[in-house]
Each structure stands twice: as structure tokens, then as C-alpha cells.
Amino acid sequence: MIEHRDDLASKMGMWLFIFTELLLFGMLFVVYAVYRSMHPEAFKLASEELDVVLGTFNTVILLISSMTVAMSITSIQKGNKKLAMTLLIITLVIAVVFLVNKYFEWGSKFEYGFNPGGEELLQLGHGTILFFGLYFVMTGIHAIHILIGVGLFIYVLLQLRKDKIHQTDYIWLENTGLYWHLVDLIWIFLFPLLYLIH
Amino acid sequence: MSQETTHIVSYKTQIFVLLALLVLTAISVAITRIEMGPFNTAAALLIASIKASIVLAWFMHLKFESRFFTVMVAAVFILFLLVILVTFFDYSYR
Structure with missing residues (x-):
């Protein structure tokens, strides 16, 4: 049977999707920029409540996971299925660790009443409420993307095992990689803007 | 459809890219301790943009597309x- 496929078009479709994602987060960054310019001091003080060590740790592991998924594409291009799968499993584990860290991070905020509508938070100023609102929405939407990434990795791993993805047909792995780098790209901007306000 | 020749990024390149990103992250965290007024935000955004460009060029293969x-x-x-x-x-x- 003749196979009909157009990898370049698939990749272009993936990039178009990435653009919609960039604009989604981009608009959140615009909201952030406007409110921060209106409440610079409150944003700075509220930002100091965030855990920089945990944020930095998550940044580092997310960057490592970007490398492992890129390496898994190299492996499959070289025909090394086993290494490609191992690297993808490492990426998957890192994604889960990222989410677990996020769970503890959010958990401690909830504990202190800084959750949206939380008692402690509502007693603070307008700027602080806005900062934490943006913090939860932006890291929340980002975390949903990580969760979707986990699902994609599991799917790609199963396809790799069944040899549906192989040395000459790996567009699923490539597009999943592109998606994962997008998640990393967004975090690269979220991290300094939320955790590192001076 | 026939496959176009693909550029394979070596493992070594990818390790170097990761190291560059980690160094930039360390710089980004370190400079928050230095008081530079409005330039702190500018520097943070500049470093983030450099990191984003590196991810786009190498990890997302834009350099080779x-x-x-x-x-x-x-x-x-x-x-x-x-x-x-x-x-x-x-x-x-x-």
C-alpha cells in the first residue's frame, strides 16, 4: 500500500498551533505587564512570597527535559529505538516531578490562605490580589500543558514500542518535542516575571 | 511523499545547548540580588529572550528548517x- 504522508505539512500545522499558544500566553503577559506597571511595589512584595529555590529547581529540570526529548529525536533518527524510549521516559518522569513540585508549592500557598479568594489574601491590597490571581492562572494553565505533555509522551512511547514510530516516520515524536519545547519556552518567561521580581 | 534530507543534531551539541541555558538561568537568578532599579526587569527579560532564542534555534530546530x-x-x-x-x-x- 502506498503511504500518504507529508511530514513538512504536519510540522507546519504544529507550528501554527504553537502560534495560537504563544498568543494565549502572550495576552496573559500583557495583562501582567499592565497590572505590574500599575502596582509595582505590591508585585515586588508579593513575588517575594514565592519560593525561588523551588522555582529555580523546576526551571532547571524543565530545561533538562527539553534536552532529553530533543536527544530522543536524535536517537530515533539514528535508529536507536531503545535509547529514544529511555530518553522519553526520563522526560516523562521530569514532567511528573515538575507537577509534584507545583502541587507542594500551591499547597503551601493554600495553607497560608493565599489561594484565590483566600481569607489572608483578601485582606491585602489590590496589587497583591492581582499578583496572586495572575500567578495561579498562569502557572495553572502552564501546569495543564505539562499534564497534556505527559499524555502525549505516554502515547508516543506506546507507538514507539509498537514500531508505529520508527527511523523513517517519527513526525509524532518530533511534534511532541516541539510541543514540549513550547511548554519550556513559556516557563522561561514565567519564571523571572513571577519569581525574580527585584 | 519523499523525505527531504534532515539535519541530525548531535548529542554533544544538545549538551552544550543545555549548559548554555543553565548558565543563563544562574545569571538570571544571581542578578536579582544586584540593585539596578528598572534595569533588573530589563536584564531579566533580555536573558529570558536569549534563552528563548536558543531553545527556538536548536531544540526546536529552527536553525535547520x-x-x-x-x-x-x-x-x-x-x-x-x-x-x-x-x-x-x-x-x-x-
């Missing part, structure tokens, strides 16, 4: 910058 992809990505970023510009014109002159 046809130029069409790079042009599209650049167009989206220009659109985004225009939105920021227009928004701030609006807020500054209310």
Missing part, C-alpha cells in the same frame, strides 16, 4: 510586540 518557519515565528513575535505597544499607548494616555 527552511527559512519560512523562522519568518513565521518572527512575524508572531512582531505581532505580540505591537499588541504590547498599543496596549501601553492606551494605558499611558488615559
Whole structure:
């Protein structure tokens, strides 16, 4: 049977999707920029409540996971299925660790009443409420993307095992990689803007 | 459809890219301790942009794809910058 496929078009479709994602987060960054310019001091003080060590740790592991998924594409291009799968499993584990860290991070905020509508938070100023609102929405939407990434990795791993993805047909792995780098790209901007306000 | 020749990025290159990103992250965290007024935010955004460019060029293979992809990505970023510009014109002159 003749196979009909157009990898370049698939990749272009993936990039178009990435653009919609960039604009989604981009608009959140615009909201952030406007409110921060209106409440610079409150944003700075509220930002100091965030855990920089945990944020930095998550940044580092997310960057490592970007490398492992890129390496898994190299492996499959070289025909090394086993290494490609191992690297993808490492990426998957890192994604889960990222989410677990996020769970503890959010958990401690909830504990202190800084959750949206939380008692402690509502007693603070307008700027602080806005900062934490943006913090939860932006890291929340980002975390949903990580969760979707986990699902994609599991799917790609199963396809790799069944040899549906192989040395000459790996567009699923490539597009999943592109998606994962997008998640990393967004975090690269979220991290300094939320955790590192001076 | 026949496959176009693909560029394979070596493992070594990818390790170097990761190291560059980690160094930039360390710099980004370190400079928050230095008082530079409004330049702190500018520096943070500059470093983030450099990191983003590295991810786009190597991990997302833009460096090795046809130029069409790079042009599209650049167009989206220009659109985004225009939105920021227009928004701030609006807020500054209310």
C-alpha cells in the first residue's frame, strides 16, 4: 500500500498551533505587564512570597527535559529505538516531578490562605490580589500543558514500542518535542516575571 | 511523499545547548540580588529572550528548517510586540 504522508505539512500545522499558544500566553503577559506597571511595589512584595529555590529547581529540570526529548529525536533518527524510549521516559518522569513540585508549592500557598479568594489574601491590597490571581492562572494553565505533555509522551512511547514510530516516520515524536519545547519556552518567561521580581 | 534530507543534531551539541541555558538561568537568578532599579526587569527579560532564542534555534530546530518557519515565528513575535505597544499607548494616555 502506498503511504500518504507529508511530514513538512504536519510540522507546519504544529507550528501554527504553537502560534495560537504563544498568543494565549502572550495576552496573559500583557495583562501582567499592565497590572505590574500599575502596582509595582505590591508585585515586588508579593513575588517575594514565592519560593525561588523551588522555582529555580523546576526551571532547571524543565530545561533538562527539553534536552532529553530533543536527544530522543536524535536517537530515533539514528535508529536507536531503545535509547529514544529511555530518553522519553526520563522526560516523562521530569514532567511528573515538575507537577509534584507545583502541587507542594500551591499547597503551601493554600495553607497560608493565599489561594484565590483566600481569607489572608483578601485582606491585602489590590496589587497583591492581582499578583496572586495572575500567578495561579498562569502557572495553572502552564501546569495543564505539562499534564497534556505527559499524555502525549505516554502515547508516543506506546507507538514507539509498537514500531508505529520508527527511523523513517517519527513526525509524532518530533511534534511532541516541539510541543514540549513550547511548554519550556513559556516557563522561561514565567519564571523571572513571577519569581525574580527585584 | 519523499523525505527531504534532515539535519541530525548531535548529542554533544544538545549538551552544550543545555549548559548554555543553565548558565543563563544562574545569571538570571544571581542578578536579582544586584540593585539596578528598572534595569533588573530589563536584564531579566533580555536573558529570558536569549534563552528563548536558543531553545527556538536548536531544540526546536529552527536553525535547520527552511527559512519560512523562522519568518513565521518572527512575524508572531512582531505581532505580540505591537499588541504590547498599543496596549501601553492606551494605558499611558488615559
